Amino acid sequence: MEKKPFMKPRTVSAVKDFVCVLPALIFLAIFTYYPICRLIQISFTDWNLLNDRWNYVGLKNWIWLFNGSGTKHLLNSLKVTILYSIGELAITLVGGLIFALIFNRMNAAFSFMRAVVFVPKYVAMSSAAVVFLWILNTDNGILNYLITSLGLPAVDWLGNRNTALLSVLLLTGWRAVGYGMMIYLSAMIGISKDYYEAASLDGATAVQRFWKITIPMLSPTTLFLFVTTFISSMKVFQSVDILTKGGPYRSTEVFVYKIYLYAMEDFRMDRASVIAIAFFVLLLIITASTFKVSNSSVHYDS
Amino acid sequence: MKKMLSVVLTAALGCSLLSGCSGGGSTGGRAQQAAQGGSGDEAAGGAASADPSAYEVTEPITIQWWHALEDQYSQTVAEIVEGFNSSQDLITVEATYVGSYAQTNEALVAANAAGTGLPAVTVANTPYVAEYGAGGLTEDLTPYIQATGFEIDDFGKGMVDASSYDGKQVALPFLISTQIMYYNKDMADAEGITIPEKWDDMDAFLEKASVVNGGATERYGTIIPGWDQWYFETFYLNQGVKLINDDRVSTDLDSEAAVGLVNQFRGWVDKGYVNWTTMDSDASSNMRQAFIDGKAFSVIHTSSLYNTYVDKCDFEVGMAWLPGGDTKNQEIGGCVLLIPSKNDQATKNAAWQFLSYLCSKEVNMKWARETGYIPTRNSVLQTEEGKEFLKEKPAFQCIFDNLDLINPRIQHPGWNQLSTIWKNYMLEIMVEDVDIPSKLETMVEEINEVLEDA
Numbered sequence: 001m002e003k004k005p006f007m008k009p010r011t012v013s014a015v016k017d018f019v020c021v022l023p024a025l026i027f028l029a030i031f032t033y034y035p036i037c038r039l040i041q042i043s044f045t046d047w048n049l050l051n052d053r054w055n056y057v058g059l060k061n062w063i064w065l066f067n068g069s070g071t072k073h074l075l076n077s078l079k080v081t082i083l084y085s086i087g088e089l090a091i092t093l094v095g096g097l098i099f100a101l102i103f104n105r106m107n108a109a110f111s112f113m114r115a116v117v118f119v120p121k122y123v124a125m126s127s128a129a130v131v132f133l134w135i136l137n138t139d140n141g142i143l144n145y146l147i148t149s150l151g152l153p154a155v156d157w158l159g160n161r162n163t164a165l166l167s168v169l170l171l172t173g174w175r176a177v178g179y180g181m182m183i184y185l186s187a188m189i190g191i192s193k194d195y196y197e198a199a200s201l202d203g204a205t206a207v208q209r210f211w212k213i214t215i216p217m218l219s220p221t222t223l224f225l226f227v228t229t230f231i232s233s234m235k236v237f238q239s240v241d242i243l244t245k246g247g248p249y250r251s252t253e254v255f256v257y258k259i260y261l262y263a264m265e266d267f268r269m270d271r272a273s274v275i276a277i278a279f280f281v282l283l284l285i286i287t288a289s290t291f292k293v294s295n296s297s298v299h300y301d302s
Numbered sequence: 303m304k305k306m307l308s309v310v311l312t313a314a315l316g317c318s319l320l321s322g323c324s325g326g327g328s329t330g331g332r333a334q335q336a337a338q339g340g341s342g343d344e345a346a347g348g349a350a351s352a353d354p355s356a357y358e359v360t361e362p363i364t365i366q367w368w369h370a371l372e373d374q375y376s377q378t379v380a381e382i383v384e385g386f387n388s389s390q391d392l393i394t395v396e397a398t399y400v401g402s403y404a405q406t407n408e409a410l411v412a413a414n415a416a417g418t419g420l421p422a423v424t425v426a427n428t429p430y431v432a433e434y435g436a437g438g439l440t441e442d443l444t445p446y447i448q449a450t451g452f453e454i455d456d457f458g459k460g461m462v463d464a465s466s467y468d469g470k471q472v473a474l475p476f477l478i479s480t481q482i483m484y485y486n487k488d489m490a491d492a493e494g495i496t497i498p499e500k501w502d503d504m505d506a507f508l509e510k511a512s513v514v515n516g517g518a519t520e521r522y523g524t525i526i527p528g529w530d531q532w533y534f535e536t537f538y539l540n541q542g543v544k545l546i547n548d549d550r551v552s553t554d555l556d557s558e559a560a561v562g563l564v565n566q567f568r569g570w571v572d573k574g575y576v577n578w579t580t581m582d583s584d585a586s587s588n589m590r591q592a593f594i595d596g597k598a599f600s601v602i603h604t605s606s607l608y609n610t611y612v613d614k615c616d617f618e619v620g621m622a623w624l625p626g627g628d629t630k631n632q633e634i635g636g637c638v639l640l641i642p643s644k645n646d647q648a649t650k651n652a653a654w655q656f657l658s659y660l661c662s663k664e665v666n667m668k669w670a671r672e673t674g675y676i677p678t679r680n681s682v683l684q685t686e687e688g689k690e691f692l693k694e695k696p697a698f699q700c701i702f703d704n705l706d707l708i709n710p711r712i713q714h715p716g717w718n719q720l721s722t723i724w725k726n727y728m729l730e731i732m733v734e735d736v737d738i739p740s741k742l743e744t745m746v747e748e749i750n751e752v753l754e755d756a
Contacts, residue, residue: 049437
């Protein structure tokens with residue numbers, strides 16, 4: 001009699017797959033899901049970071065956030081973070097695309113220039129921020145030196161609420177634009193020359209080729225850059241911490257910095273938790289919406 | 303397979319949820335055990351005992367000291383630590399520069415919450431004492447003081463109070479400073495500018511000390527640091543404004559006197575007499591540079607920077623007590639030293655020895671001579687040593703004359719939140735074209751809410 005196998009081949013394969021995924025699952029459970037659960041738990045307590053014990057306070061923190069004095073700060077952080085994200089997205093996508101179009105030549109000189117644009121990505125944010133502190137200094141910074149040399153008045157870049165966020169964007173844009181350029185460049189190289197040749201034969205101009213071939217063929221890359229840049233820009237912290245510390249008067253108080261202030265300056269882990277959860281849910285919704293919208297407008301056929 | 307994975311994922315999530323919710327009102331078993339004195343060391347030592355043998359160090363031990371003393375003090379730090387390490391055989395101290403006071407606070411509360419990686423001794427900026435004391439982060443040093451006969455009475459009362467919470471000595475005064483007005487003495491002599499002693503003298507002083515031409519300020523009368531309310535809070539206190547009312551849940555910052563002060567500040571800013579600084583990272587260095595370059599007649603800053611100002615300025619730097627109102631009190635700044643209570647008893651004992659050394663008269667005088675911090679010991683201030691110190695640093699006379707007027711900081715668990723709200727609104731009022739009464743009303747509502755909930 002033929003021996004019956006212990007498990008069906010499909011089951012064996014499924015178990016093998018599962019074993020391969022298990023380490024990642026354990027990692028995620030410990031470092032992602034567990035902290036999220038604790039965060040939800042803390043949001044229903046009155047935990048002060050300095051205390052070992054807490055009490056459950058029901059929805060008090062949630063009411064504070066959505067129907068109390070916290071609402072104003074939530075809306076301010078939301079506005080500042082979205083403004084910042086729009087700025088960084090514009091720099092990364094538009095700036096990256098422009099640089100990619102300019103440097104899309106394969107020779108040594110252009111390789112060098114591409115490297116020059118890309119290198120800031122590898123400069124540590126903290127070091128770059130300190131250098132930008134000097135550049136943007138009102139009295140002794142080189143930027144104001146140039147501006148005043150042209151006869152214009154000096155600008156209080158970091159101390160004025162109209163320019164503080166722009167100053168933070170200058171730093172992050174300087175670092176991010178090279179990354180956008182490299183991603184676009186690699187995608188441009190992947191676009192078949194046949195499309196351009198066919199379009200040229202049909203009499204399409206360079207501008208038409210750009211709008212009708214390049215832009216649509218780059219749409220998966222644009223989506224990728226949009227989603228990754230958007231999420232990373234929503235989580236901006238270091239540049240704000242070093243350059244403006246959320247000021248002047250909360251005009252650069254982005255979400256993550258606000259969470260940090262509540263947790264580490266005020267020791268209010270309870271309030272930090274509710275904002276963190278609200279932020280997490282917001283990111284989830286925005287990311288899901290992005291993918292939903294992109295299904296109808298992204299061309300994957302290259 | 304997809305289905306199986308989702309089942310496992312759900313199970314993993316469920317498990318983590320269960321474990322996440324099983325803390326039952328505690329931040330962690332280990333930390334809790336330490337806080338409750340569950341370790342054997344603690345039981346043997348007994349933090350409440352006054353028996354000197356309970357605080358002796360019997361085994362070799364290496365301990366960490368966290369400080370916030372920047373590079374210019376590194377030589378002094380190294381010499382003092384070396385002095386302690388070579389003075390005995392059992393304890394080796396490793397000094398670590400953690401960063402600014404805010405960064406040190408951040409590292410300390412994080413280590414405390416985790417219950418691991420704590421230093422044996424750390425500095426802490428004075429306003430943190432109340433919150434640390436209320437949260438139980440600090441070891442009560444009273445039994446150590448009693449058991450070892452440490453001369454706590456030799457410190458000024460204000461300093462002892464500033465390092466106590468709820469009647470417990472939770473820290474010791476270490477590097478103490480106060481708010482002060484630095485002024486350009488050469489300029490004052492040349493132009494006959496009188497330094498204001500009373501708040502009512504400020505208008506005349508600022509008019510004389512400022513140089514404004516055609517609406518543009520060429521020289522500010524003074525610069526007020528907007529990045530830290532410590533620098534302007536005594537102006538309020540001396541006008542009788544209670545930053546925290548006796549009920550402990552409300553502020554007086556919308557009272558007539560408080561509104562009057564805000565209007566005065568704004569008026570001076572509008573006239574170009576006063577520069578209210580921003581809160582960004584280089585605001586402090588910008589302010590210093592303006593003074594050094596002669597673009598400001600005076601600045602309000604901490605007395606601890608006396609040496610720095612003297613070294614950088616090519617004119618004589620004067621120091622003046624801030625102008626007073628009904629009173630002319632000031633507040634303690636700088637830092638205290640404390641021992642985190644979650645350390646084991648052997649570490650605490652070694653920490654106490656090092657802490658006593660750091661706060662000893664000789665070491666304190668070394669700090670005072672080599673930095674701008676104030677000598678903390680009464681026995682120094684009233685003796686030949688004090689006279690010698692004043693010979694070296696005559697500008698400190700104004701501090702020595704008013705030592706009894708240096709008070710502890712306001713202690714309230716919601717103080718940090720209050721100060722953040724206050725300084726943000728003050729800057730906005732000074733810089734933007736806003737309706738001052740309505741801004742103050744919103745500010746006070748926000749502060750009251752924080753105080754009630756602290």
